[in-house]
Amino acid sequence: QVQLVESGGGLVQAGGSLRLSCAASGRTFSTYAMGWFRQAPGKEREFVAAMSWSSGRTSYADSVKGRFTISRDNAKNTVSLQMNSLKPEDTAVYYCAARRSGVVVATARDYDYWGQGTQVTVSS
Numbered sequence: 001q002v003q004l005v006e007s008g009g010g011l012v013q014a015g016g017s018l019r020l021s022c023a024a025s026g027r028t029f030s031t032y033a034m035g036w037f038r039q040a041p042g043k044e045r046e047f048v049a050a051m052s053w054s055s056g057r058t059s060y061a062d063s064v065k066g067r068f069t070i071s072r073d074n075a076k077n078t079v080s081l082q083m084n085s086l087k088p089e090d091t092a093v094y095y096c097a098a099r100r101s102g103v104v105v106a107t108a109r110d111y112d113y114w115g116q117g118t119q120v121t122v123s124s
Contacts, residue, residue, distance in 0.1 A: 035105075037094070095115055
């Protein structure tokens, strides 16, 4: 059974940083693509970043390019999202997702497994 557990959310001032982690278990994820999505109140879930576990290829939403970095730790089976220069508009629940196909895509419906989410709040 695949489990994705996010951690690291919290409250931070604008300009600050947070690091989210996603602990993955229940499968060998070496052939998967891993993604981060977010959903603000009243808005649809939107793509943030994704990475191919095998190749390391990454993709980012334009709104976070240059500020966020997705990475993986093979030994710990975790995927992280380093978020710098945070803005109030980054406030949302952040979700980790896994896609059995290792191809990196930005559409939420193409991901097979989801975590429960972690709240990120950026104050102005």
